[in-house]
Structure formats: C-alpha cells, structure tokens
Amino acid sequence: xxxxxxxxxxxxxxxxxxxxxxxxxxxxxxxxxxxxxxxxxxxxxxxxxxxxxxxxxxxxxxxxxxxxxxxxxxxxxxxxxxxxxxxxxxxxxxxxxxxxxxxxxx
Amino acid sequence: xxxxxxxxxxxxxxxxxxxxxxxxxxxxxxxxxxxxxxxxxxxxxxxxxxxxxxxxxxxxxxxxxxxxxxxxxxxxxxxxxxxxxxxxxxxxxxxxxxxxxxxxxxxxxxxxxxxxxxxxxxxxxxxxxxxxxxxxxxxxxxxxxxxxxxxxxxxxxxxxxxxxxxxxxxxxxxxxxxxxxxxxxxxxxxxxxxxxxxxxxxxxxxxxxxxxxxxxxxxxxxxxxxxxxxxxxxxxxxxxxxxxxxxxxxxxxxxxxxxxxxxxxxxxxxxxxxxxxxxxxxxxxxxxxxxxxxxxxxxxxxxxxxxxxxxxxxxxxxxxxxxxxxxxxxxxxxxxxxxxxxxxxxxxxxxxxxxxxxxxxxxxxxxxxxxxxxxxxxxxxxxxxxxxxxxxxxxxxxxxxxxxxxxxxxxxx
Numbered sequence: 120x121x122x123x124x125x126x127x128x129x130x131x132x133x134x135x136x137x138x139x140x141x142x143x144x145x146x147x148x149x150x151x152x153x154x155x156x157x158x159x160x161x162x163x164x165x166x167x168x169x170x171x172x173x174x175x176x177x178x179x180x181x182x183x184x185x186x187x188x189x190x191x192x193x194x195x196x197x198x199x200x201x202x203x204x205x206x207x208x209x210x211x212x213x214x215x216x217x218x219x220x221x222x223x224x225x
Numbered sequence: 226x227x228x229x230x231x232x233x234x235x236x237x238x239x240x241x242x243x244x245x246x247x248x249x250x251x252x253x254x255x256x257x258x259x260x261x262x263x264x265x266x267x268x269x270x271x272x273x274x275x276x277x278x279x280x281x282x283x284x285x286x287x288x289x290x291x292x293x294x295x296x297x298x299x300x301x302x303x304x305x306x307x308x309x310x311x312x313x314x315x316x317x318x319x320x321x322x323x324x325x326x327x328x329x330x331x332x333x334x335x336x337x338x339x340x341x342x343x344x345x346x347x348x349x350x351x352x353x354x355x356x357x358x359x360x361x362x363x364x365x366x367x368x369x370x371x372x373x374x375x376x377x378x379x380x381x382x383x384x385x386x387x388x389x390x391x392x393x394x395x396x397x398x399x400x401x402x403x404x405x406x407x408x409x410x411x412x413x414x415x416x417x418x419x420x421x422x423x424x425x426x427x428x429x430x431x432x433x434x435x436x437x438x439x440x441x442x443x444x445x446x447x448x449x450x451x452x453x454x455x456x457x458x459x460x461x462x463x464x465x466x467x468x469x470x471x472x473x474x475x476x477x478x479x480x481x482x483x484x485x486x487x488x489x490x491x492x493x494x495x496x497x498x499x500x501x502x503x504x505x506x507x508x509x510x511x512x513x514x515x516x517x518x519x520x521x522x523x524x525x526x527x528x529x530x531x532x533x534x535x536x537x538x539x540x541x542x543x544x545x546x547x548x549x550x551x552x553x554x555x556x557x558x559x560x561x562x563x564x565x566x567x568x569x570x571x572x573x574x575x576x577x578x579x580x581x582x583x584x585x586x587x588x589x590x591x592x593x594x595x596x597x598x599x600x601x602x603x604x605x606x607x608x609x610x611x612x613x614x615x616x617x618x619x620x621x622x623x624x625x626x627x628x629x630x631x632x633x634x635x636x637x638x
Contacts, residue, residue: 149292186602190603193607193631
C-alpha cells in the first residue's frame, strides 16, 4: 500500500497507509486527518477536501478537469498547487505523495 | 463535560452520516470517554449520496462507501452496535433500551435517527419489486432488476427519482418517470429549471409524465403493470417509489421530547433535555439565517450539525446556523444549489437554459438568497459566499456571463 503524508499548516505530519482504489480524500477521512471533510462524498461538489499538492508531485498527477478547476476557484485559499483530494485516486504511482492542508480549512 | 469526561459515556442512536460524524468529531476534538454508536442497519457509517448514483450504476463498491470502516472505528475507539434498534429511552435513569435486550447507560445521548422512505399508500406497494431507496440493502435488492432491456417505473420526479432514471437509462433500461405534480423538482426549484430537466430526461429517452395519477398496481406476487388515471397501463419489471422521506421521531416522542416535523432542538442542537441532542434528517432546528425553523434532508446538514453536536457535548456550544446547499448528478450534468429560494421576488438567469450550463439566481429585496447552477461550478462556489453574506447584487451583473461572480465579492472573501 502506498504511503501518503498529510501536512498540517504547523508542520504536523500524518503519515498513513493508503488503500489502493480509494481516493486521497477517503484515505484522509478514514484516518481522521483534520481539515479534510469530503462532505459530498467524493463527487467534486463541495471542495471541503481541498489540499495543496507538493510542488514535486503536482505535475506527476493527472491534471484537474474543468469541473474540478471550477470548484477550486471558489475553494478556501486556492493556490497554483490546489487540488481536490477526492479527485486523486490511490495507485502505486503515488507512493510517497505529500499534500498540505490549507490553514483556513482547520 | 468537565474533568470527569474520561469516565463519561456518550451514546449515539443512528449510525448514519450524522451519527458517524458526531462520533468521529468527538474524538478529533479530544473526547477520551466511551462512545457507543448504535445502528439499525448492520453497516458501519457509510455515505448515502452515491447510493442513487455511482453505487446503483456499479461504479462505486460497497467498501468505498464506508466512512469509518471497522478498523477505523476500532482505531478511534468507537464501539459500534449494528443491526439493533433503539427501543426506548428512560430519561430518569439515563438508559437506552435496545431491541436485543441490552440496556446502555448514558451520560449524554445523541439522536441521529435519520428518516425512512415514505411508503406509497396504494394496495400492492408492499410487493417485492416495489422499492424505496434509502440504504445499501435497498440498492442491492433493486440492482438485481436493473438489467439491459428491463422496464423501470419510477414514481416521483424528485432528486432520487431523476438520478435513478439517469442511471437506469445508461444501463439500457426502458424508463418511465411518473410525477403527480405538474412538473418535476417542484419542491426545490422554479418552473424554468424543472422544464430544463424534463427536456434532458426526455432527450435521453425517458418517458416522463407529469400531473399523473396512479390508480393501481397490477400483478401478483410481483407488480407487472402500473395503471394511471388516464387509462394508460405501463409495464414494469420493478418500481421505485421516490416520494420523499419521513423523519424517525418515534423514539424521541415516546421519551416525551417535543416533536414537530422532526425532533425539536434549540440553536445548539439540544432538545429540552440537557443531556439529549439531535442531529441530521431527524432534527428540526431554528435557523437564524432564514428566521424560521428548518428540518433539512441533506448530507451537509447531517455532517455540519453532527459537528455542532460534538462541540456542544464537549462544552464548546456552537450555534448551528447553516446556509443549505444541495446537489444532484444526472447523466453528465451536475446541478448545484445553494440557499432556499422560497419567497424570491426576482430571478436572474446567467447563461442559456437551452445549453447545458446555466445559473439561476434568486433575489429578495435586492439580496441574493439562493442560486441553482448547472455545469457552472465557479458560480455555485461564489454564490455560496454571496448568499452567506446576504449580499446586495446588481441583477445586470449577475446576468452578464462576461463578469465573473468572484468580482462581486469584497477583496478579502
């Protein structure tokens, strides 16, 4: 199982094992990572699972579609590395992924 | 709760999204006492919105619906008792009696009993191929009939009915939607938006009929035909009754708690008994934003009210004051709605109703009170902020697609 690191704004790290086939949001909520809620359940509708992807990782992920980009514009403190974690699938290719939780979501 | 919190027991009745969220938030906020989550279904807390969408269509697995799988519950030290009904609350002794004979002592009790699907009052509604849609079990039962070439008759043109219609069409079924009112989605939106969705479904091949009266079910032991007041007779392999829900208030009622379209709670989600809270579909709260009492049926309400209850239980009382939002996925379209449009005095359209992307904004006394958007996620997100701010907006700007809604917000927002 790939390992994902979730960083809180103060640097506190949550390092968790991610089950293949889930989304990064689902991994976060199942491991009680704060600030990632996933209210809509992962269908790109609420933006409560917004994260900043580590700069080295951002370009390695499949890019956000139009719907996700639209949602991100209105997310909490959006930035150039913003993604909705419900739209990132856990595969072996994301071993070591690092994402940060926006301060405004905590 | 005070210094003795570590020895306290919080019992949560209902292991749906409100109950699950309350339990998990209690731990996130540092509660160290005992948490017991009692569910009538055997499942651990799971997400319900995908039931009528990805789960029915087969693109989401049952496992992926679980919010707190058994290992997560164990890790969070949440005791889960599934497949058991809460029968009675004894408020004097602070005990909850369960259907399997167990009696749980509680210091604080949370009622997250949710709702149940409204049952059709028509002879034959109990037959084995007439389904409600509320649970994993409902979808599993229904799915065995969802096969290419079969006929689905959907009663009710609300979110559930229309979402199932979209899935059933994609699965190659023959689909009829029957709505008693003159238009679909009548409870939640304006005629223009209803007309849009009626057109989308008809274009996709749904036989959508509004203003119909269902007179009888024909066929035994399974229903084979649905008869209508105009004399038509529609063949059915299965029937979905998507005609709304009824809040589960009986437990509260028997305990002598106030019930009025839901379990009556105050702005902190407390009932009149200081040791009993309620959250989610079953709760009726005073909403300051709208200046009236509301009972909301949505996942947002379940989760946000669950978190307010958790905070209240830990002595950090928060006022629950939500601006509701809802969504529905049908075909490749996403309808996103914010606010309650009832009472609007002006509607402004952005985009084209004939296209598959538009926004309908609702104003009252110049303020934006609600919006329905299709395929315009930015407009939805910024409308959410504007509605929450009770912003006075210029209708001409709202109607002008060239002006991003974002520009209507103060710089800091």
